[in-house]
Amino acid sequence: MQEKNGTDLPRRELTVGEVAARSGVAVSTLHFYETKGLIKSMRSSGNQRRYPRSVLRRIAVIKIAQRTGIPLADIQKELSALPDDRQLLASDWAHLSENWKADLNERITKLTALRDQLTSCIGCGCLSMRDCPLRNPYDTLSEKGTGAYLIEHAGEEQD
Amino acid sequence: MQEKNGTDLPRRELTVGEVAARSGVAVSTLHFYETKGLIKSMRSSGNQRRYPRSVLRRIAVIKIAQRTGIPLADIQKELSALPDDRQLLASDWAHLSENWKADLNERITKLTALRDQLTSCIGCGCLSMRDCPLRNPYDTLSEKGTGAYLIEHAGEEQD
């Protein structure tokens, strides 16, 4: 099967549809990413988008970052901080992914702590304002000493 | 300081403001939770919300579930599946938190796998469609054999 551009050489440029098919993101998403400055396109004579092959790697990087939980706006900032929107190099990737790995590790640490608290609190079920590690991070009253605990001590009900 | 209800007994009912202060969520959020069926209120003669003390525990449970990443709609479903909107018992808590712990574990597992892939790919930077574990989960083309790889093999550029 011959290439659509009428040559035997592999085309340099991809259409949106091709990029969508290969990257696994919808055409509308590519449009959206473009409005957000995450990717760029050249235009054909008829105003249709044409992408260099390197856009696929860029999209791959975006999707990996998203999987780690980084918001698109942050991804955009980091990508645009690279000199001159050039094609992503292995060294860029190393730099970006180191940052994202740190973020990811932090998230994992937090979730793991939460899980461990959950595990140790399942049998207990107290959810005590004072004592439960699951609630304490949110207990702002404890600093103020508003008398909430007096009520708790005196009352028939618990929170 | 005397209680606002003019008795020396601890009040049974809390106002929205009190619940907000104690639970750490905004009044507007309590209204919002009510529209979503996550919490309920009684009304005073003047149509103001009055809450039983047990709402605090309910809100605590909601917030814990949210921290694990459960959407409010799911939390609502699970809470409303409990018989008759009764006050949450330790056994309810055990049941709910077991479910949520399983969810959380799954999320931790996925994120950990992602981190490990990230770690092993940082030095590499290939992001190869075929070989990179970071990209492969999304590679739908690989099943179809569309010739993408022929192009990759022949081309000067990589994706």
Next chain:
DNA sequence: ATAGAACCTCAACTAAAGTTGAGGTCAATA
């Protein structure tokens, strides 16, 4: 009794990450 804090409802707005649709153009094929 009255000021001011706290409360009420309802509608509109926010943010993120897109999707959907209308109305129109471009390009490859029969």
Next chain:
DNA sequence: TATTGACCTCAACTTTAGTTGAGGTTCTAT
């Protein structure tokens, strides 16, 4: 050449989890 699929823009809509504001009422303290 004509059709059909792929593409274009722009606006509006979706979901989640709320927040903000307008206009009006209730509660509590002085």
